[in-house]
Amino acid sequence: MKKCSKCSGKLKTVGFFRTKGWECTKCKGTFVKYRYLSYQELLADKLDKVAGQCKNSKLKCLECGTTMKLLQLGKIGLELDFCPNDYNIWFDFKEPQRFMKWFDKNAPKGWKNSDEPSTTAVMAAIYFSGS
Ligand SMILES: [Zn+2]
Ligand SMILES: [Zn+2]
Numbered sequence: 205m206k207k208c209s210k211c212s213g214k215l216k217t218v219g220f221f222r223t224k225g226w227e228c229t230k231c232k233g234t235f236v237k238y239r240y241l242s243y244q245e246l247l248a249d250k251l252d253k254v255a256g257q258c259k260n261s262k263l264k265c266l267e268c269g270t271t272m273k274l275l276q277l278g279k280i281g282l283e284l285d286f287c288p289n290d291y292n293i294w295f296d297f298k299e300p301q302r303f304m305k306w307f308d309k310n311a312p313k314g315w316k317n318s319d320e321p322s323t324t325a326v327m328a329a330i331y332f333s334g335s
Contacts (some may be wrong), residue, residue, distance in 0.1 A: 206266050208228035208230065208231060208233065208235075208266075209263040209264045209265075209266055209272075209294070210228065210231050210233055210262070210263055210294075210296075211228060211230050211231040212230075213228040213229050213230025213231055214228070214229045214230070215227065215228055215229070215235065215266070216229055218234065220234055220236055220300070220322065221300070221321050221322040221323075222321070223236070223240040223241065223322075223323075224240060225237075225295075226266065231296075231297060232297040232298075233294060233295060233296045233297055233299075234294070234295045234300065235266045235292065235293070235294050235295075236292065236293045236294075236295065236322075237267065237292050238287075238290055238291035238292050238293070241293075241323040242323045242324065243323055243324070243327045244291075246327060247291060247323070247326075247327060247330075248291050250327075250330050250331070251275075251286055251288070251291050251330075252288075254275055254330075255273055255288040258273035258274055258275050258276075258288075259273070259274050259276075260272070260273060260274070261273055261274040261285045261294075263285050263294055265287035265289065265290065265292050266292070266294075267287070267290060267292055268287065268289050268290055268292075270287050270288065270289040270290075272285045272286060272287050272288075272294060273285070273286055273287075273288050275330070277329050277330065279332070280306055280310070280329055280332065281306075282299070282302055282303060282306060282329055284326065284329070284330070293326070300322050300325075303322065303325040303326055303329055304321065304322065304325050306325070306329060307321075307324070307325035307328055307329070310328075310332065311324075311325075311328050312328075315327075315328050
């Protein structure tokens, strides 16, 4: 895995909720690969639909080098960096926790029993932000 696209720090493999991610040892952001996430089809479909309206992120995908997109989830005060090419996701430090916190308070029934809580939180955030 390459160096962190945000700060050039070294990356290490970490447990990320029930899947794995690559955490930057310097800025503590985490890169999560799409293929390890739940809800893959739903997520890809949704991200395809919103990609055209998203600004470019400052980050590049650590897997394919594509400039990531920044999805503003304005209604819920969160944002998500994702790769429009392969749907990998970057979380800044503490961002997954912010998604989870929002999710714990706001997720409707049926969303909570998931294999992979961080993905579920992200999915729910994308759906309910209305974008
Ligand atoms: Zn970093
Ligand atoms: Zn990519």
